[in-house]
Amino acid sequence: MHPAGSAAGTPRQRKWPSKRRIPVSHLGMADPHQLFDDTSSAQSQGYGAQRGPSGLGYPTASASPQAAFLADPVSNMAMAYGSSLAAQGKELVDKNIDRFIPVTKLKYYFAVDTLYVGKKLGLLFFPYLHQDWEVQYQQDTPVAPRFDVNAPDLYIPAMAFITYVLVAGLALGTQDRFSPDLLGLQASSALAWLTLEVLAILLSLYLVTVNTDLTTIDLVAFLGYKYVGMIGGILMGLLFGKIGYYLVLGWCCMSIFVFMIRTLRLKILAEAAAEGVPVRGARNQLRMYLTMAVAAAQPLLMYWLTFHLVR
Amino acid sequence: MIMEEVEDPITKMIQPQQPYTGQIFQPTQTFTPTTPQPFYGNSFEDEPPLLEELGINFDHIWQKTLTVLHPLKVADGSIMNETDLAGPMVFCLAFGATLLLAGKIQFGYVYGISAIGCLGMFCLLNLMSMTGVSFGCVASVLGYCLLPMILLSSFAVIFSLQGMVGIILTAGIIGWCSFSASKIFISALAMEGQQLLVAYPCALLYGVFALISVF
Numbered sequence: 001m002h003p004a005g006s007a008a009g010t011p012r013q014r015k016w017p018s019k020r021r022i023p024v025s026h027l028g029m030a031d032p033h034q035l036f037d038d039t040s041s042a043q044s045q046g047y048g049a050q051r052g053p054s055g056l057g058y059p060t061a062s063a064s065p066q067a068a069f070l071a072d073p074v075s076n077m078a079m080a081y082g083s084s085l086a087a088q089g090k091e092l093v094d095k096n097i098d099r100f101i102p103v104t105k106l107k108y109y110f111a112v113d114t115l116y117v118g119k120k121l122g123l124l125f126f127p128y129l130h131q132d133w134e135v136q137y138q139q140d141t142p143v144a145p146r147f148d149v150n151a152p153d154l155y156i157p158a159m160a161f162i163t164y165v166l167v168a169g170l171a172l173g174t175q176d177r178f179s180p181d182l183l184g185l186q187a188s189s190a191l192a193w194l195t196l197e198v199l200a201i202l203l204s205l206y207l208v209t210v211n212t213d214l215t216t217i218d219l220v221a222f223l224g225y226k227y228v229g230m231i232g233g234i235l236m237g238l239l240f241g242k243i244g245y246y247l248v249l250g251w252c253c254m255s256i257f258v259f260m261i262r263t264l265r266l267k268i269l270a271e272a273a274a275e276g277v278p279v280r281g282a283r284n285q286l287r288m289y290l291t292m293a294v295a296a297a298q299p300l301l302m303y304w305l306t307f308h309l310v311r
Numbered sequence: 312m313i314m315e316e317v318e319d320p321i322t323k324m325i326q327p328q329q330p331y332t333g334q335i336f337q338p339t340q341t342f343t344p345t346t347p348q349p350f351y352g353n354s355f356e357d358e359p360p361l362l363e364e365l366g367i368n369f370d371h372i373w374q375k376t377l378t379v380l381h382p383l384k385v386a387d388g389s390i391m392n393e394t395d396l397a398g399p400m401v402f403c404l405a406f407g408a409t410l411l412l413a414g415k416i417q418f419g420y421v422y423g424i425s426a427i428g429c430l431g432m433f434c435l436l437n438l439m440s441m442t443g444v445s446f447g448c449v450a451s452v453l454g455y456c457l458l459p460m461i462l463l464s465s466f467a468v469i470f471s472l473q474g475m476v477g478i479i480l481t482a483g484i485i486g487w488c489s490f491s492a493s494k495i496f497i498s499a500l501a502m503e504g505q506q507l508l509v510a511y512p513c514a515l516l517y518g519v520f521a522l523i524s525v526f
Contacts, residue, residue, distance in 0.1 A: 103438070110438040113504035155439070155508065162431075162515060173526070180420070 157224020399454020
């Protein structure tokens with residue numbers, strides 16, 4: 001092996017013929033023609049102290065770099081190959097995951113803290129006294145949810161969805177209808193309804209030709225807020241029976257209706273006012289109907305996804 | 312592998328720098344390149360101790376266990392630097408064993424739920440924290456914090472947990488597990504003001520484990 005190449009490799013991948021070994025009595029820098037110092041044995045510095053007292057009386061120790069290569073070439077190469085495969089695989093995942101899941105955009109929606117979550121949950125159950133629904137902007141980008149309670153986030157919808165699935169399992173368990181695959185069934189049916197809703201709203205936004213900065217992820221976030229009310233309804237239904245369920249569900253339906261109207265109005269209808277375009281009655285009315293339809297769909301879905309869980 | 316260096320004054324003059332400090336001096340060598348030396352014969356006494364090489368550091372394991380068991384003790388952020396899956400493996404098996412004592416053969420559920428839970432927490436923590444986190448670290452922390460759950464399931468062997476006492480005990484243990492898990496995550500990832508937010512998904516995960524122990 002070329003000395004320069006060996007220096008760049010692992011300490012063991014060195015092959016010195018014996019005739020070089022005997023006259024030049026130190027390893028590692030044996031070849032005066034070597035272009036650069038071989039510092040690969042710096043890795044073994046930690047072992048040097050341990051080796052010191054035990055170095056003598058050790059006929060094979062000096063042979064270690066050379067013999068070790070012969071003894072361990074396969075395991076070394078296998079290790080190097082395996083670690084390079086793993087690194088390659090990880091690189092591949094990292095490169096391609098950005099194509100399917102926009103990770104940095106998602107990080108914005110998870111930049112939350114406990115205070116924000118508390119305030120948002122309060123808003124979801126009681127939106128009637130909140131005055132200012134506008135999201136604050138900071139140089140063209142909306143501020144993180146941490147700093148503005150009006151910004152949408154994905155932490156609450158994600159947690160609410162998982163909690164809904166678990167609470168549904170609990171509810172089915174108390175009625176002795178539980179089996180683990182039912183959990184999966186509940187989860188996939190709720191997810192399917194969510195996807196359907198998102199697609200329907202996107203389609204209608206496209207048909208009404210609304211110029212809005214409402215992204216898909218924003219929409220998923222807004223549509224996920226109804227799971228909080230659903231969880232409340234199911235828990236009350238478990239504790240207090242059908243009366244409790246209907247009361248709490250009714251309250252949550254009203255609250256989410258008002259919440260959605262007030263939030264979406266700013267997103268869908270504000271463009272008309274902001275652009276300064278003379279407001280054409282029909283177009284604005286169409287947008288208003290769209291907002292009302294989206295908001296009205298929420299209570300319906302809340303009832304549809306929970307009524308079979310409470311007996 | 313260790314490379315010996317012979318201190319030769321002549322070659323020392325040739326090479327101005329001396330990267331091989333602390334190397335030993337081997338006066339007589341017999342090199343036989345054709346005999347492949349058995350690996351253990353090469354440097355048996357030169358190897359680091361076995362546990363160090365395997366990466367099992369008992370002191371750290373004990374420290375992490377203590378951090379879990381004392382919920383009010385402040386966690387040190389650096390203990391999670393080496394991901395150690397030996398401890399969590401032992402705890403998961405112990406959990407399955409105590410369930411077995413109660414007559415529930417549910418190793419498959421424990422495995423499945425811990426895998427899904429670790430994956431979910433990994434995604435969530437990567438999205439919520441500024442610095443990322445590795446999967447091994449998440450699995451390690453969640454595994455260590457399973458320790459109080461083992462207490463719960465061993466309690467369930469003797470007494471049934473379906474009364475009011477059982478519910479209160481279960482709730483307390485779930486709170487304990489998720490509190491210590493979130494405490495370690497917060498200190499390791501330097502997330503501020505998010506402890507309850509991290510504790511909630513941990514509580515969901517440990518709640519599912521508790522469901523298995525109780526029912």
